[in-house]
Amino acid sequence: MSTAQDKTAALIAALWQKNRPVIEERIALLASSDPTTQDGHTAMLEAAHKLAGALGMYGYPEASATASRIEDALRRNHLAHLPELITALRNALPS
Known part of the structure; x- marks a missing residue:
């Protein structure tokens, strides 16, 4: 990595x-x-939306995609899998 990349x-x-x-x-x-x-x-819905954007910016694309799936599930009122998605979101981030 270059110095600029290291700093970023x-x-x-x-x-x-x-x-x-x-x-x-x-x-x-x-x-x-x-x-x-x-x-x-x-x-x-607001939290999932903000997480989807922020997690992508911080370099966690899997977590960002999962947050987007949570947002989508909420928008569609498909609530059955929310607990699994929230668990997957937690697991996609470092401890």
């Missing part, structure tokens, strides 16, 4: 560490909210 990678890693608590908070919201209520559904 280091910056992204630092941003990930700084913003990881927010990411974890959004995942916890997905796991604890009730998608059958208006407030829960809206909060989950």
